[in-house]
Amino acid sequence: MKISILGTGYVGAVTGACFVEIGNDVVFVDIDPAKLDMIRTGRSPIFEPGLDELLKKNLDRISATTDTGEAIRETDATFICVGTPSNLDGSIDLQYIEAASQTIGGELREKEGWHTVVMKSTVVSGTTTGIVRRRLEEASGKEAFRDFGLASNPEFLKEGSALTDVFSPDRIVIGAEDPRSRKVLETLYATFDCPKLVTAIPVAEMIKYVSNAFLATKISFANEIGNLCKTMGLDTAEVFAGVGLDARINPAFFRSGIGFGGSCFPKDVRALIAQALAAGVPPKILTSVVAVNEDQPLRLVTLLKKHLPDLKGKRIGLLGLAFKPDTDDIRESRAIPITEELLKEGASVIAYDPLAMESFGRLFPGISYAASAEDLVQVVDAVLLTTEWKEFETLDYTGKLVIDGRRVPKAAVGSIYEGVCW
Numbered sequence: 001m002k003i004s005i006l007g008t009g010y011v012g013a014v015t016g017a018c019f020v021e022i023g024n025d026v027v028f029v030d031i032d033p034a035k036l037d038m039i040r041t042g043r044s045p046i047f048e049p050g051l052d053e054l055l056k057k058n059l060d061r062i063s064a065t066t067d068t069g070e071a072i073r074e075t076d077a078t079f080i081c082v083g084t085p086s087n088l089d090g091s092i093d094l095q096y097i098e099a100a101s102q103t104i105g106g107e108l109r110e111k112e113g114w115h116t117v118v119m120k121s122t123v124v125s126g127t128t129t130g131i132v133r134r135r136l137e138e139a140s141g142k143e144a145f146r147d148f149g150l151a152s153n154p155e156f157l158k159e160g161s162a163l164t165d166v167f168s169p170d171r172i173v174i175g176a177e178d179p180r181s182r183k184v185l186e187t188l189y190a191t192f193d194c195p196k197l198v199t200a201i202p203v204a205e206m207i208k209y210v211s212n213a214f215l216a217t218k219i220s221f222a223n224e225i226g227n228l229c230k231t232m233g234l235d236t237a238e239v240f241a242g243v244g245l246d247a248r249i250n251p252a253f254f255r256s257g258i259g260f261g262g263s264c265f266p267k268d269v270r271a272l273i274a275q276a277l278a279a280g281v282p283p284k285i286l287t288s289v290v291a292v293n294e295d296q297p298l299r300l301v302t303l304l305k306k307h308l309p310d311l312k313g314k315r316i317g318l319l320g321l322a323f324k325p326d327t328d329d330i331r332e333s334r335a336i337p338i339t340e341e342l343l344k345e346g347a348s349v350i351a352y353d354p355l356a357m358e359s360f361g362r363l364f365p366g367i368s369y370a371a372s373a374e375d376l377v378q379v380v381d382a383v384l385l386t387t388e389w390k391e392f393e394t395l396d397y398t399g400k401l402v403i404d405g406r407r408v409p410k411a412a413v414g415s416i417y418e419g420v421c422w
């Protein structure tokens, strides 16, 4: 199959590379020519383990262009993978989705023959059959499901393990309402050995939000219980190991700490809350999930102040800036509110991350950045562990005050050590 990918960011780059690997031809499209230049030379525009190798290996079946028209003409299906950030009130900002739909629609006007448009971006339920369908039909003068295909195929990959997640998914969700679009997606995923759920398009969209909201809820729940366990001197991880053995519960996503960051959970939970509020169903659980998540990183600073009551002029080291290990992504990283709080307290912040210092430096140009984790540990008065990078497990923390937000137990050896909720 010939596939175009509109939006060559985290999801677009990974999805496109995986579609090529399973035998398709892929045209990557983006409004940012720099990302496409990288793709053309087999380099990923984002850091994701294994992605460069996959792109290089299949370069003969990859092309890249800023011209959406060319991409639509040359392919059978277009996957929309543009960003869906938050508006100030937390609701979903559909500006990129609308612009992309408008452009695709304009190009469909000229195209003869069937073309399927697939929504891979995370959009609130009703978006694809609502505003996206309207924009496509207005701009093309054609009718969805009759003259062109329209479907939803939400993505469940995690950054840092994206390739494994895409090649070995727990399930594939296909939101399809016309037989031809359904056939396109079923053919594309024919070789995948996992449950494939075919639903109405708004159901597929909702499955994505509810999955993320539930996982975020597990984390905030673990953090709330973790905060209590800490006051009782109990090891939270041990408690959740026992809880997770119940097959109805399962052990995943119970790691307590400084909360969830990243480009998805925070914005998707906010968007679902906004949708629920707009529908007149105020969501009490989800509102608490966000509230717990906002408090959790600040608990790290509170704990630090238990040992160092006055942070003015103190050199505080931040180990980990990415929102999780194995990514360079700092979107909604918990290191951001922690840095802001430390600066408010007058601390002198020194940070280190193996991959994310450049982007963090654009956000916080005024703090210092260490050349290595070892250098940082040597010069600071206290270390805050904010991302559980593997290399932080083997550092020598002897004699240091260490406040751990991500449970790096080896940091407890030879130091004054406190875990945020253990």
Ligand SMILES: NC(=O)c1ccc[n+]([C@@H]2O[C@H](COP(=O)([O-])OP(=O)(O)OC[C@H]3O[C@@H](n4cnc5c(N)ncnc54)[C@H](O)[C@@H]3O)[C@@H](O)[C@H]2O)c1
Pocket: 006, 007, 008, 009, 010, 011, 012, 029, 030, 031, 032, 035, 081, 082, 083, 084, 096, 099, 100, 103, 120, 121, 122, 123, 155, 156, 157, 158, 159, 263, 264
């Ligand atoms: N990052 C993840 O782990 C992940 C996982 C699953 C789902 N999602 C969802 O996938 C979507 C994309 O997320 P992302 O993290 O890849 O975003 P991103 O910001 O990394 O990438 C989006 C890309 O789209 C490009 N773009 C914007 N408008 C365009 C247009 N009109 N035409 C062509 N390109 C355009 C941007 O330049 C950018 O390169 C979001 O809805 C997100 O919620 C993300």
Ligand SMILES: O=c1ccn([C@@H]2O[C@H](COP(=O)(O)OP(=O)(O)O[C@H]3O[C@H](CO)[C@@H](O)[C@H](O)[C@H]3O)[C@@H](O)[C@H]2O)c(=O)[nH]1
Pocket: 122, 155, 156, 157, 158, 159, 160, 212, 215, 219, 252, 253, 254, 255, 256, 257, 258, 259, 260, 261, 262, 263, 264, 265, 323, 324
């Ligand atoms: O037990 C846990 C698990 C995760 N986290 C934090 O939660 C955030 C998100 O982690 P993770 O889910 O591993 O990464 P993402 O790449 O954000 O992936 C989530 O968001 C994607 C975008 O929607 C979805 O596709 C994935 O299924 C979903 O896991 C990170 O800050 C983690 O540190 C915890 O605090 N405790």
